[in-house]
Amino acid sequence: MNIKLLFPFCIITFSQCAYLSGDGAGARESKSPAQLYSECMGTFADDAKCKEFVLKSIPDADVNLLGQNVDAKTAEASANIYIRAQLIQSLLYQNKLFVKGKLGEPDEKRVVNNWAPGMEEWLYYRPVSKFAEGSRPDREILIRFQRGTVVHVGYTPPSPNR
Incomplete structure (x- = not known):
């Protein structure tokens, strides 16, 4: 009895997967x-x-x-100005010399010593990245280093108020 129900169940499951994973499967066109x-x-x-x-x-x-x-x-x-996603991808796990060569001197340097030794943050307030071609630049880029290697790249998007 269970074998008879297994075959239709598999067909229905595979057809739904094929339907949902098609080209227009809820992917919003950006x-x-x-x-x-x-x-x-x-x-x-x-x-x-x-x-x-x-x-x-x-x-x-x-x-x-x-x-x-x-x-x-x-x-x-x-x-x-760099595209944000490409900038983040290129900076992760790089060293300080690479970041300085790509973006220049940071506008502000901070030492983070509250939870891990060797943590440092560089902040860029000048326009460095943007979401897409034709977008306004981000307000701030934060690059966090741990022992000289980039472990996090954060950003503050432009304000919604014009």
Whole structure:
């Protein structure tokens, strides 16, 4: 009796797994502000409405980088800022010399000696990273070292208030 029920149960289980692991399996499509803006302009061709749409969709988008009248200095400064996920991935388990070569001198250095000897934190308040191309830069990057090796990279995202 149990064998007869096992076969339909397996078929139902595998079909649900195949259905849920497909290409559109609840994976939210993430686009950069520049991509959203260009798609909106292709559809509506209204600069003000498209910038408003991008701000509603992605609250930390930098609308100064969108549109035809983009300031060259602002665009160049934004191009020199790292994408957050790539920066975190490249800094983890590296040494202080690598971090200093990549990001420069930190704005503030702190020694953390409350729970482990050899802990140090470097804080960067200047724009170093951002979420995606076209986003506003993070307010702060915190890099925690233990015995000279990066063990944690923290960030404070831009404030939701403009």
